[in-house]
Amino acid sequence: MAFEIPSAIFDPKRLTAVWATGLLDTEPEPSFDEFAGLAARVTGGQRAFVTLVDDQRSFWKSAIGMGELPLAARQNAVQDGPSHILIATNAPLIVEDAVADPRVCDLAVVKRLGMGAWAGYPIHGPNGEVLGGLCVVDSASRVWSDADVQTLATLARAVSSEIGLRGALARSERHVVKLQAAGKVSAELARTLQDSLLPPMMPRVPGLQAAASYIPAAGGVNVTGDFYDLFLASGSRWCAVLGDVCGHGVEAAQITALARYTVRADAPHHVSPSKVLEQLNQALLAQQVTEQRFLTVVCAIFRPDEKGGFTGMLSTAGHPSALVRRADGTVEPLKTHGTVLGIVEDAGLENVRFDMRPGDTLVLYSDGVTEAHPPTQWDLFGEERLSTLLSGCQGLDAAGIVKRIGDAALEYSQGHMTDDMAILALRVPSL
Template sequence: MPTVCDATAAHVGSGPRQVDVPPEVFAPHRVAAVRATGLLDTAPEDGFDDLARLAVVVGGGQRAFITLVDDHRSFWKSAVGPGGPAADCIRQNAVPDCPCQILVATDRPLIVDDALAPESPIRRLKAVDALGIGAWVGFPIHGPGGEVLGGLSVIDERPHTWTADEVQGLATLSRSVSTEIGLRQALSQATARVRTLQDSLLPPGLPAVPGIEAAAAYLPAGGADVLGDFYDLFRLRGEHWAAVLGDVCGKGVEAATVTALARYTLRAEAARSLSPAAVLKRLHLALLDRQDSEEQRFLTAIHATFRPTATGLAGRLCTAGHPPALIRRADGRTQEVGVAGTLLGAIADVRLTEARFRLNAGDTLLMYTDGIIEAHSHTPGRGPRGPLFGERRLHEVLAACHGLDAQATIDRVAAATLAHTGGPAGDDTALLALRVPPRAATVTPTPLS
């Protein structure tokens, strides 16, 4: 039996079309639906390959294909069986050469017991010789809107009378392929909406603080839920500035609502008071005012106010159920700043204590949410339940950021986290860094990661 790569090579530059392609193939809405799957020109995936392998077993053939048909080529998302495609093989052929064009035109199964019989609708197609097709059976696969995207097909190298059980089983598998594609599209669209909503809850950029470098990053978790980490940096009256990070309990629209409430309450209250503890207390009361009997809305936060000085900056901060800030001194020493306080919105009485801090030339203040220190590594056989990144590792990474500006420090910490988890973590993370440059310099706004 010829290999799939042999068939691909045979179709490249293979002369004029042997058949007229049905007009349904070129329907703009159908072609758009195929491209909207995001599967064209993507690598093989276990989920689709498993369905194709099952099709070989159910259909009693030698090879199975999951094919997406656009307006000029048939792309094999999966091709399994003897002589399947090598990693470097172009997994496609031209539409005029592929039997799946008939599935697109008719939106019905096509059952061919003998590909070379005079009455065979595919005998003139080049794929018959190139792939060694003796018999072929195919079923349309559909997008969420009902468009025919392509087909699930099984081939036998010899004539084959496809039984009713084989046909019924393959029809069921084709619906499973359609469902898989629809679920992937729904997840992709939901994830895009989540990212748009999440971005709307973060500042579009950081302002320039005179004499200070500032940088921030948001590292999304895997999945399609809005999570609750946020940050902000804004000017107060006179020479004073405010920086805040928070982590809302929960996910989805409810988390987004609480995040929006927190951001705008913090900005409003910080304009009235330079005391971080007083501002967080006002946010706590605002959360309690919105509580209902069914669900609590609470969060952790760290809030700092500061002002540039002749030697760097001076400030005070308050933590509410939140990890302390870290300071990296110019000589590489690290220290924690912040007294553990009560998370906001959970109980009526909260304990909030302020801590003062100073940064001199070369010093960096890092504020972060617990998605960093609670990130698990991916362990073979256990998934994302390996060792935690942890506070000690964070201290070590920060201490190693010698000579790095605020943005490079954020990038280094983010990279270390991703290297530890091996990909998106189970929780989102926000980071914000303030740094006093070693020498006097003009500081410009830092683009966000």
């Protein structure tokens, strides 16, 4: 049947953004294959693709489940596949029966790929242009669950971030050459990239105060791997995570982005934080992270209880102890066995249960806090000082506690922080 290509395909700004990625007609890369592979594993899809669409074809930057393909075979004409619908609508396309669905049943790839079901989410350029899509395919018709769709949405944002990160790096490198002032440009880029790895604001958790802070090292211009996140996992369950990638630079930022989005994708499927971290470890190993790019992390999954507080489980992987400040000022450490992630298959991860009553506060932090020290000494701030400080935070809300900790570490180091700090506090208000 005759087919009219949507006009959105030929939008000049969109095409410019696609070409600017530099990804067309390039070989597969581990970073994109990892995102597509994770989409296939989580949704149970047999195949998964990361596609970029110009004015003539849909190019498969990643094609999981298709075996090794020559460059010429990793594409189809733009009118032959569903990706043009993603571009025309800038919305997810969920197809449960490709043979019967009038939107796609006459497309050539339905027959070529033996497509029974298809689900895709648009991927975007830095200014919102639709570059293509992340999609999963099954050979038989099937129902895509809400969790499947949410996973695709999360991973599509991760792919968009990966492309944006590369674009930002390429632009900064050109700028450095032009201005011959690498220091100034690197500082600006580092701040932009670091901010992109942190949530723009803390979500509102009913019955809980949440506050967080990221404090860069003194004079630092490199992107680091400190990150934190807080999000609704599913139903009434919430997930809090804080981690630290060893090293600096764009590679550390890429691993940080992978870690954050992998946790977001897996947390809805588990009540156990150690299971979430196990999945993250496998994702890091699949990414072929070197020993110089390991990750320490603490993850907590919790929910409200009938006593007006919260209960949950927490797991640490080579990370400093989380601390619970009780309403009476006592401080309890929460730590489990578990090595850093991204090095060995079995990280030995475990869970510890915890609860928070009215007036209690859970504090997660990176080792930049406890390893703060004066410029001419190696006397670390340490967990004991942190516990004493936290005990004295009577009457402070979550934001006040985060600020008190950050200010104390900065004062102790006399403003010469040698490592970045990330701090996250969750407090149950007093009755």
